[in-house]
Amino acid sequence: MSNIAANTAYAEEAMRPEIGKLVQSAGELLKSKKYKDAMAKLRDADGISGKTANESFTIERMRLSIASQSGENDAVIRSAEAIVASNKLSGKEQLLMIQTLANAYYKAGNYPKASAAYGRYFSEGGTDGSLRQYMIYAMSQGGDSARAMKEVQADLAADEKAGRAPSLANLEFYSNAALKQKDMVGYSSALEKMIAYHGKKEYWVNLLNNLERKPGYSERLTLDLYRLKLAVGQVTKTSDFMEISKLAVLAGYPAEALKIIETGYKSGALGTGAEAERHNRLREMAKRTLDENTKAQAANEAEANKSKDGTALANLGYAYVTAGQFDKGIAMLEQGISKDGMKFEDDAKLHLGMAYLQAGKKAAGIKALKAVKGTDGTADLARYWIVYANQSMK
Secondary structure, eight states: OTTTTTSOGGGGTTOOHHHHHHHHHHHHHHHTTOHHHHHHHHHHHHTSSSOOHHHHHHHHHHHHHHHHHHTOHHHHHHHHHHHHHHTOSOHHHHHHHHHHHHHHHHHHTOHHHHHHHHHHHHHTTOOOGGGHHHHHHHHHHTTOHHHHHHHHHHHHHHHHHHTOOOOHHHHHHHHHHHHHTTOHHHHHHHHHHHHHHHOOGGGHHHHHHHHHTSTTOOGGGHHHHHHHHHHTTOOOSHHHHHHHHHHHHHTTOHHHHHHHHHHHHHHTSSSOSTTHHHHHHHHHHHHHHHHHHHHTHHHHHHHHHHOSSSHHHHHHHHHHHHTTOHHHHHHHHHHHHHSSOOTTHHHHHHHHHHHHHHTTOHHHHHHHHHTOOOTTTHHHHHHHHHHHHHHHOO
16 A cells, blocks of 8 residues: 555656655655645645646655654545545556445445445455455445345355355344344344354354243253253353253163263262252162163163164163163164154154264265254254364364
C-alpha cells in the first residue's frame, strides 16, 4: 500500500512541477514516518486550482498510503472511495482497492457499505475467500440477516460438495441463526460439525442435550445417551453416576454398571457424603446381579440361540462386551442382528459399532455405525460416536 502512489506511471503524466514536488515531498516524509507533515504537503497540493484528473488521482493514492500507515481510517475511506470511483486502476489493482475500501468500512462499523463493497469485490472477480466471513458478518450487522444466511448456506453447501471442512465462523453464524429461528435440526447439525471439524468439545453438552428434545427421540435410548455422555466426560455429578449405573443394572449390564460405579468412587462423586451408604448398596446390588447372571450364563445363551428373534442374543453379546469379552460379544451381536424379526435392530447395530470401538477396531466400528438408520435417535447417536471415535482414536 505504501508504494501505491508511485507504481502507476500514467498517473504522473502531465503533472505540473508544483504539484509533483509536493507529492514527492509527502512521499519522503512518509518514509520518515512524519505522517502529519506528509498530510500537510498534500493539503497544500489540494489548494492548487485546476488540477487534472491524473493529478488528483496521484494525490489521493499518496494520501491513501499515508492514511493506511498512520491508521487514519476515515482518510483511508475518503481516498479509497475517490480512487475506486476514478476507475483508473487495472482490473487486479481495482479489486485490491475495493477490498481496501471494504475493509475500511468494516473497521469503521459501516456495515451496509462494507457488505456492498465486499459484494462488489466478489462480483467483479475477487477470489480471496477469507473475506467472505467479513462480508457475511457485515450483512448480518447491517440488517440483512436473510441474505447473510443465504451466503452461509451457499458456503456450507459448497464445502460439503467439495468434501472440505466448513469454516468455524460460518458454522457459528449458522448455529446462532438456527437457534434464534428454533431450527433445532439445523442447530444440532452445526454443533456436530463444530465438534467434528474444529474440535470444539465444549459443544458436546449442547449437542447431546438437544438430542433429548428432538422430535421423535425415544426415551428407550436414555442409557445409550448416558454412555456417550460418559465417554465425552459429561458424567460428573453424583446423581448422573447413580442414574446410569441403575439403568445399566436394570438393562442387564451389571459389569458395565460396576465399572461406572468404580469410576464414580475414584472421582469422589460416589462414596462420600450423606448418601455414601446408598452408593455402597448400589455397588453391592450390581455385584450380586453380575454373580447371578454369570451363574445363569449357559442357560441364557441356550435360550437366546433358540429364539427366532435375535434381540436376546444381541443383548447378551453386548453384556459380554461390557465385561471385556469383546470377540465373544461381537460374534453374538452379529449373530443376533442376522436373525429376522428384531424390533429394535438399529439398537443392536449401534451396540455393535460401540463394541468394535471398545475393542479398538475403529474402522469396523465406524462401518457398523454408518449402517444405523433409525429416526428415533439411534442414527444420531451413531454419528456422534463416529465423531468421538475420530477425535479420540487417532
